[in-house]
Amino acid sequence: MSDHQEAAVHHVHRDDLGAKMGMWLFLFTEVLLFGGMFLVYAVYRYQYPDQFHFAAMELNTTVGTLNTIILLTSSLTVALSIDALQKGNKFLSMMMLVITILFAVMFMVNKYFEWSTKFSHGIYPGSPELLNKPNGQILFFGLYYIMTGLHGLHVLIGMAVLFFMLVFIAKDKVTPDNYVKLENSGLYWHLVDLIWIFLFPLFYLIQ
Amino acid sequence: MPDAVAGNNFYHQSTNKHTGILSWLLTTDHKRIGLMYLVSILTFFLVGVIIGVLLRLELLAPGRTIMSAQTYNSFFTLHGVIMIFLFIIPGLPAIFGNFFLPIQIGARDVAFPRLNLLSYYIYVIGAILALVSLFLPGGPVDTGWTFYIPYSIRSTTNVSLTIFAAFVLGFSSILTGINFVTTTHRLRAPGMTFFKMPLFVWATYATAWIQIIATPVVAITILLVMMERAFGVGIFDPALGGDPILFQHMFWIYSHPAVYIMILPAMGVVSEIIPTFSRRTIFGYRAIAMSSLAIAFVGYLVWAHHMFTSGMSDTARWIFSLLTFIVALPSGVKIFNWVATMYKGSIDPQAPFLWVMNFIFLFSIGGLTGLVLGSLATDIHVHDTYFVVAHFHYTMFGGTGTIFFAALHYWFPKMFGKMYNKKFANIAVAIYFIGFNMLYFPKFIMGYMGMPRRYYDFLPQFTPYQKISTIGSWILAGTIFFIVGYLIHALIKGKKATSNPWGGVTLEWHIPSPPPMENFHTIPTITHEPYDFSQLKEMKNE
Amino acid sequence: MSGNDKHQHHSGYGTYIIVWLALLAFTSITVTIAGVNLGRYTLFIALLIAAVKSGLVINIFMHIKFEEKIFKAFIALSGFTLIIIFLLTFFDYIYR
Numbered sequence: 009m010s011d012h013q014e015a016a017v018h019h020v021h022r023d024d025l026g027a028k029m030g031m032w033l034f035l036f037t038e039v040l041l042f043g044g045m046f047l048v049y050a051v052y053r054y055q056y057p058d059q060f061h062f063a064a065m066e067l068n069t070t071v072g073t074l075n076t077i078i079l080l081t082s083s084l085t086v087a088l089s090i091d092a093l094q095k096g097n098k099f100l101s102m103m104m105l106v107i108t109i110l111f112a113v114m115f116m117v118n119k120y121f122e123w124s125t126k127f128s129h130g131i132y133p134g135s136p137e138l139l140n141k142p143n144g145q146i147l148f149f150g151l152y153y154i155m156t157g158l159h160g161l162h163v164l165i166g167m168a169v170l171f172f173m174l175v176f177i178a179k180d181k182v183t184p185d186n187y188v189k190l191e192n193s194g195l196y197w198h199l200v201d202l203i204w205i206f207l208f209p210l211f212y213l214i215q
Numbered sequence: 216m217p218d219a220v221a222g223n224n225f226y227h228q229s230t231n232k233h234t235g236i237l238s239w240l241l242t243t244d245h246k247r248i249g250l251m252y253l254v255s256i257l258t259f260f261l262v263g264v265i266i267g268v269l270l271r272l273e274l275l276a277p278g279r280t281i282m283s284a285q286t287y288n289s290f291f292t293l294h295g296v297i298m299i300f301l302f303i304i305p306g307l308p309a310i311f312g313n314f315f316l317p318i319q320i321g322a323r324d325v326a327f328p329r330l331n332l333l334s335y336y337i338y339v340i341g342a343i344l345a346l347v348s349l350f351l352p353g354g355p356v357d358t359g360w361t362f363y364i365p366y367s368i369r370s371t372t373n374v375s376l377t378i379f380a381a382f383v384l385g386f387s388s389i390l391t392g393i394n395f396v397t398t399t400h401r402l403r404a405p406g407m408t409f410f411k412m413p414l415f416v417w418a419t420y421a422t423a424w425i426q427i428i429a430t431p432v433v434a435i436t437i438l439l440v441m442m443e444r445a446f447g448v449g450i451f452d453p454a455l456g457g458d459p460i461l462f463q464h465m466f467w468i469y470s471h472p473a474v475y476i477m478i479l480p481a482m483g484v485v486s487e488i489i490p491t492f493s494r495r496t497i498f499g500y501r502a503i504a505m506s507s508l509a510i511a512f513v514g515y516l517v518w519a520h521h522m523f524t525s526g527m528s529d530t531a532r533w534i535f536s537l538l539t540f541i542v543a544l545p546s547g548v549k550i551f552n553w554v555a556t557m558y559k560g561s562i563d564p565q566a567p568f569l570w571v572m573n574f575i576f577l578f579s580i581g582g583l584t585g586l587v588l589g590s591l592a593t594d595i596h597v598h599d600t601y602f603v604v605a606h607f608h609y610t611m612f613g614g615t616g617t618i619f620f621a622a623l624h625y626w627f628p629k630m631f632g633k634m635y636n637k638k639f640a641n642i643a644v645a646i647y648f649i650g651f652n653m654l655y656f657p658k659f660i661m662g663y664m665g666m667p668r669r670y671y672d673f674l675p676q677f678t679p680y681q682k683i684s685t686i687g688s689w690i691l692a693g694t695i696f697f698i699v700g701y702l703i704h705a706l707i708k709g710k711k712a713t714s715n716p717w718g719g720v721t722l723e724w725h726i727p728s729p730p731p732m733e734n735f736h737t738i739p740t741i742t743h744e745p746y747d748f749s750q751l752k753e754m755k756n757e
Numbered sequence: 758m759s760g761n762d763k764h765q766h767h768s769g770y771g772t773y774i775i776v777w778l779a780l781l782a783f784t785s786i787t788v789t790i791a792g793v794n795l796g797r798y799t800l801f802i803a804l805l806i807a808a809v810k811s812g813l814v815i816n817i818f819m820h821i822k823f824e825e826k827i828f829k830a831f832i833a834l835s836g837f838t839l840i841i842i843f844l845l846t847f848f849d850y851i852y853r
Contacts, residue, residue: 201818
């Protein structure tokens with residue numbers, strides 16, 4: 009019995025399952041956050057089906073598909089990174105993380121070009137061009153910018169988190185014996201992917 | 216076995232890495248964090264009380280009494296924002312959940328102590344943001360705490376900053392919820408199965424789930440309103456095709472479950488106090504535990520009863536009305552079981568118990584009038600009148616607010632190792648009851664007579680009721696300050712309290728008052744049911 | 758309750774790659790199908806495919822298939838609540 013050890017005030021409590029549980033609970037809050045936005049999307053798509061259809065033609069399906077493939081592959085690489093570390097392969101783990109981060113950068117670059125193209129067409133929140141369009145289209149683009157914007161913000165946060173993991177692995181703070189932080193970071197990254205899996209058909213595949 | 220020789224290991228005295236004030240500001244001890252919350256939350260509550268008194272002063276007579284209409288609008292908005300987001304929602308979980316959840320399950324702290332401290336600072340930042348919004352150009356918000364579209368996107372007051380403050384406060388709530396669910400699953404002492412946990416733990420656990428699942432919905436709603444104000448995106452703005460009713464849906468999808476965040480922990484406290492002061496085990500332990508989960512879940516299904524007159528479809532209205540009647544059932548289960556617990560119990564009518572009696576009466580009135588509001592035909596007449604105002608004050612204030620005092624009086628000796636003046640406490644309970652009913656009961660009558668809520672002025676026929684209500688506010692406010700006064704006095708000059716002044720049997724009563732930093736010298740192994748009073752004999756030897 | 762609960766199950770590089778290929782396959786299906794006029798079922802099919810992809814990501818990449826039951830219960834609970842919220846909201850909009 010380690011009662012007296014437990015009685016020591018500075019007992020450092022390690023609970024990997026608890027850490028993972030906490031992370032999943034946090035992910036639920038993200039699901040509900042985006043869920044609320046999907047609810048708004050659903051209501052307005054229900055109310056303005058034709059306008060949504062019309063407005064969606066402005067979006068580039070190819071870029072959207074490319075971004076989908078990028079994120080799905082980045083999910084693969086982050087999963088491989090965790091597996092590599094579990095197997096003790098520190099170098100491969102770090103390599104996979106670097107690739108994941110690069111994919112994230114590619115995603116954001118694509119997004120930047122997408123948005124700036126639309127801006128140059130005069131389509132951005134509050135623009136006179138947009139306000140001239142029918143209400144359903146205004147709503148579509150409002151939702152488009154907010155949802156992909158919020159998602160993009162999460163991609164940036166994910167990139168930062170993964171970068172920190174890279175540093176931790178390099179400094180042996182995350183190791184084959186202690187990698188729950190990396191797992192949790194992976195979970196966050198997969199969530200970012202999951203959100204996009206739903207965003208993609210709802211914005212790019214309304215044909 | 217609590218050691219009487221803990222000496223300077225009391226949590227409020229021992230210092231670890233830091234000394235002085237830093238040992239509090241940088242603490243990760245759940246008890247200290249609970250206390251810091253107590254100081255902050257109590258302060259904001261008193262500010263909210265003062266604003267309430269000022270509102271009632273304005274309403275003493277028709278026409279302008281002490282403030283302009285614009286100021287009045289800002290004041291009732293502020294009163295709502297402070298009371299709801301800074302007092303009632305965080306209140307019981309952040310103070311008593313933090314302090315007692317780990318102890319009641321036999322743990323040394325919560326699952327994520329540093330996250331716990333972060334929650335506290337996020338709360339403080341949210342509070343500061345809300346206060347700052349009072350003074351920046353644009354002036355304090357005047358939309359009402361519900362920020363309905365379209366006025367919330369048109370008002371020139373500091374809406375964005377205030378709702379951002381609510382956003383930040385929501386994060387504090389979410390992190391607390393994550394901490395408590397994980398703690399309950401992972402840190403229970405050996406032998407403490409889920410069905411040996413005290414009912415306060417069940418209540419806090421159910422509440423934590425609501426904090427996690429519901430809060431993000433209002434978070435996104437707030438973000439959308441901020442985007443709307445900043446960029447004219449056109450999400451809710453009817454001029455751009457948006458639907459103001461959709462805002463109401465999203466707002467209430469959180470704000471209804473939020474009222475269960477408010478009441479569930481309070482009901483948990485009642486389930487602690489009644490067995491202790493009836494000296495008998497709780498009647499229907501499993502039913503009460505399950506009813507907490509049931510309330511938490513069904514509470515997600517009733518939000519649109521706040522929207523019956525908004526323009527929703529008829530189908531939605533009768534569905535939500537039906538669901539609203541259903542959600543009342545698990546609460547009824549609790550009340551029935553509490554009363555059954557007291558039957559043939561050995562009642563010890565001390566202050567905590569008297570507070571609970573207050574609660575049962577006041578909350579029942581609140582709950583019953585909720586049925587009037589939940590029923591479509593009657594709601595048409597009383598929606599947006601003083602009837603609603605009376606209803607939610609009876610439930611939120613008469614319910615959660617009363618239990619805030621009950622919990623304070625119950626756990627004060629444990630938290631501080633001192634006992635307050637019991638005669639003062641008894642007097643306070645009685646006068647609180649009088650003041651409360653004087654303040655709020657006339658509002659039921661006025662609402663029924665047609666007095667709308669959030670109105671600065673009123674017709675002469677309401678004057679006598681308004682006067683009674685205002686006088687009630689003075690009595691109630693006076694009692695509250697009296698309570699704070701004698702409690703602070705007890706902190707400084709009170710008699711030392713024993714480890715178990717009330718004869719309770721849950722784990723917090725097995726350890727010294729105040730508790731040592733690590734809660735337990737040895738983590739106990741649980742063999743008893745949570746409210747097994749045969750333990751009292753063994754405990755006298757501890 | 759401390760210590761590292763070692764998972765006995767590691768998915769292995771091969772499994773991950775197969776799942777990734779499946780995800781790509783489903784993506785190409787959903788893109789191709791978008792060009793076909795399915796009338797009332799368009800949205801439903803798109804969401805169905807998205808749900809299948811999500812299932813793969815959640816169960817394999819996020820490891821839920823191999824985790825303790827409690828995680829599955831949590832996910833079911835949260836997902837169910839979200840779906841009910843959608844349902845109840847639409848009782849308003851469909852019947853206006």
